[in-house]
Amino acid sequence: MLTDQLTTLGVARELPGEVVFEQTVPRHLVHRAAVSEVFLTDLRIIDDTTFSVGAQWPRDHSFYRLSTPHRHDPMLLAETIRQAALVIAHQVFQVPLDWKFMSHETNYQVTSAGLALGKRPADILLSVTCHDIKRRGPRVAGMSMEISCHREGRRIGSGSVRWSCVTPASYKRLRGGRDELDTSGDPVPAPMARQLVGRDRSRDVVLSPLGERDRWLLRVDQHHPVLFDHPVDHVPGMVLQEAGRQAAALLLNRPDVAPVACRFTFDKYVEFGSPVIVSAGRCTPATSGALGVGVRIEQDGSTVAHGLMDMRIVD
Secondary structure, eight states, X not given: OHXXXXXXXXOOTTSTTXXXXXXXXXXXXXXXXXXXXXXXXXXXXXXXXXXXXXXXEOSOOSSSOOSSTTBOOTHXXXXXXXXXXXXXXXXXXXXXXXXXEEEEEEEEEEOTGGGBOOSSOEEEEEEEXXXXXXEETTEEEEEEEEEEEEETTEEEEEEXXXXXXXXXXXXXXXXXXXXXXXXXXXXXXXXXXXXXXXXXXXXXXXXXEEEETTEEEEOOOTTOTTTTSSOOSSOOHHXXXXXXXXXXXXXXXXXXXXXXXXXXXXXXXXXXXXXXXXXXXXXXXXXXXOEEEEEEXXXXXXXXXXXXXXXXXXX
């Protein structure tokens, strides 16, 4: 059965590592509604815990883009890692498609050279190793993944992710009715000035003024076509990471900086309908020559997520 499912993706055990970039994987495997938001192209099994994943980064994207025309947005790597974790979970470890996923920690680092925009889309190879695999009975319930990122034979970055998953019934109990709330009609607060966070469209700004130094209100627009590609019952992790990026740009007063490294921990679900505060402060960077920013995200008096962003000017 595993072989039959993998064949639908062009995956073959006898061709380890030889990923192809001809078409995207089925969108439901990476939890996307829009085919245009699928970056993965292939999955190859090396052994029981090691895999090669192909991805392609477009030369331009409606949301994941920088003000410079010469580099890819580093956040493309964050989204690619998210999608890789899901396709491996579903296709290899047989996690049912209706189970609910929770990301606990994620990080990436990428070189400026690896972000260079070429004359063609960037073909990306992820080498993924799985460890600390948790099981609930016969089913996989979570794991950690270490990722090495390559482009044209050169290592350009790395990352990791730790996630868990639960059955729909367990998720409903866990959410306590919050999964049934419809807050999509709630008013969206005014954005920060787009030019201050390096955006060319106000709809892509995820922070709103709070009137306090180095603190902002999370701006949640559930109608955003990329950040909210489909209906969800809580604020997605990619929205929180984007909030971290924009908070770092505001703190540094440098809209031209990009997050060449990002490490985020998600402590709780971030709920709709209750204010979320994003704060930022300087910290020691993990990347040489970068500007380090620590980000804290709070809701109802508790920290719900926190992260470290290494920001660098890319041209």
